[in-house]
Structure formats: structure tokens, C-alpha cells
Amino acid sequence: MLSRPLEVWTISGLILLGACGLMEKRCMPISVAAKDEDRLFLLQPLPCVDIGLDGGIVRANPAFCAMTGRSEDDLRERGLLATVCQDARDDVIRALLQAAQSDVSNFDSPICRTDGEVRWLQWHGVRVPTRNVVQFIAYDVTSARCMIDAHQERERFLSTLLSNLPGMVYRCKNDPQWTMEFMSAGCEALTGYGVDEYLEHRTITFGEVIHPEDADGVWQVVQAALANAVPFTIQYRIRTKSGDERWCYEQGRGVFADGELLALEGFITDITDRVQAEDELRGRLSLIEAQRQQIADLSLPI
Numbered sequence: 001m002l003s004r005p006l007e008v009w010t011i012s013g014l015i016l017l018g019a020c021g022l023m024e025k026r027c028m029p030i031s032v033a034a035k036d037e038d039r040l041f042l043l044q045p046l047p048c049v050d051i052g053l054d055g056g057i058v059r060a061n062p063a064f065c066a067m068t069g070r071s072e073d074d075l076r077e078r079g080l081l082a083t084v085c086q087d088a089r090d091d092v093i094r095a096l097l098q099a100a101q102s103d104v105s106n107f108d109s110p111i112c113r114t115d116g117e118v119r120w121l122q123w124h125g126v127r128v129p130t131r132n133v134v135q136f137i138a139y140d141v142t143s144a145r146c147m148i149d150a151h152q153e154r155e156r157f158l159s160t161l162l163s164n165l166p167g168m169v170y171r172c173k174n175d176p177q178w179t180m181e182f183m184s185a186g187c188e189a190l191t192g193y194g195v196d197e198y199l200e201h202r203t204i205t206f207g208e209v210i211h212p213e214d215a216d217g218v219w220q221v222v223q224a225a226l227a228n229a230v231p232f233t234i235q236y237r238i239r240t241k242s243g244d245e246r247w248c249y250e251q252g253r254g255v256f257a258d259g260e261l262l263a264l265e266g267f268i269t270d271i272t273d274r275v276q277a278e279d280e281l282r283g284r285l286s287l288i289e290a291q292r293q294q295i296a297d298l299s300l301p302i
Helices: 022-026 030-043 062-068 072-078 086-099 142-164 186-191 195-199 212-227 272-298
Strands: 007-011 014-018 048-052 057-060 104-112 118-128 133-140 167-172 180-183 232-239 245-257 260-270
Touching: 048 062, 057 062, 057 072, 062 072, 062 133, 086 104, 086 118, 118 142, 167 186, 180 195, 186 195, 186 260, 212 232, 212 245, 245 272
Parallel strands: none
Antiparallel strands: 007 014, 048 057, 048 133, 104 118, 118 133, 167 180, 167 260, 232 245, 245 260
């Protein structure tokens, strides 16, 4: 057991443990305690800043000055908003107003360093009524923010790509109803049913959309491809929500993990116009062949 109890200090929102005696601290003069707090504030490795209730910077530790690329005197003169990127200043003003009225506050904002580099900071503040300030610790979350932005950009790119495809991308279970786990928005133009009808409300399955005369054939082709772990391609008919009959071309493959089938993924597009054109062409060729045969039959030997 410790002979001298551990004491908890809260400086700039951090919990610090000190091995000084509790009674000694209670008897410590206020000026000495204030000096200790100032020393800990200055030595804090994380960027720390005290913001007055009027929005001005009261003090900033060396880590915060290094983060912004500005001296403490420059920060006091210019204020916090001078470090914040222009398009984020209104949000920061609202956050500071809220922080002045709340015991604890948190917000994110980008700052512009003097060298032009933009850094994203996550601010954690504690209001100190006795000093009329809000003490903030700022965590540099630029790397995490860049990862989020990159992920969002990928999502945007994929969404744009899928929306421009002449058909639908899907992920489904390998069951007779082809229960969908994901469908792109193109499913509505193809089948007449929206994504929510397949995924959220489950009012329709893709197995019900496939023409009954083609359903067994589709199942057999896909199962044969899965058994050999190869991609599959197939043409079949569907019945749309309005009752129209369309021809579809599908290409896909099974998704496996450690030999276990997880799902099917692929792409389906409407080839009705092509099938009709091919049928029309075959009809014309048949007619031409019949006419040629008739001419041949009528021809007399010379």
C-alpha cells in the first residue's frame, strides 16, 4: 500500500496522477498551485489553448504554437479564427458559443498553418468558470480524416459508376429465390421494382421476377458454375412490375472464403432490343432462304 495517497489533477482536460500528499496539497498556497498548473500547461505535449468567453486566446502552450506555426503573441493578437480555414469559421464560432455555455464541449475543425498546410483538429474543451475560459486540448486527426475523406470519395465514385451502368450490379444468396443482399439503383429501370422493395420491404424476390419457364435453367447453369468455381453467363427472360417481358444477360461468379460459398456477385443488363433484332434478322433470313428455295424449285433445266 502507498504511504502517500495518489492525487488526481485535471489540467487542460487531462488526468494527471501525482504522488504528493493530499494534506500537503490542501495546505499548498494558491500561488504555488497556480504555478504548477502553468508549468504543466506549458509542458503538456498535446496542443492546449485557453479561449476566453469573448472568443479571444488567453494563452497557448508551445505544442499548440507549433501545430499552428504561430507564436503565442501572434495567436493572442489574431485570435483563434485566424487559424481556422475560411469555410469552417462559421461552424467554429457556433461551437465556441456553445462551449462557453457548456461544461464540456467537443468539435472538429480544420486549421490552416502559416505554411499553407491544412490540419484537422479534434477539440475537447472544459469550461473553467473561475477563470472565465474554456480550456481546450486539440488532437491532430488529419490522418483519420484523410482516410474518411478517401472512403467517402470511393463511395461517391462507386455510386456514380453504378448509376451510369446500363443494368444492375448485385450480391445475392445462392437460394432459389436469389435473395438480394445488395442491388444498385439500376434494378428499377430493369425490373420496375425499386431497391427498397427487394432489400427493405422484401415485397419481391428476384426469383419471382425470372420467367417461370427459365427459372430451372438459370438455377442449373449457376450451380454447375459454382461446382467448378468458374464464372457463369446466361440469358433468360424476366417479367417486370408492369407485366412486360424482357430478355436479360447476366454474368457473375461465386464469392468463396476458405472453400465456403458466401454469396453470388454479378451484373445483369437488358438485352431485349438485341434479342428482338436477332429474331427479326433470323426471320428475314428464313424468308430469303424460303424464297431462294422456291426459285430453285421453279427453275427449269436448260
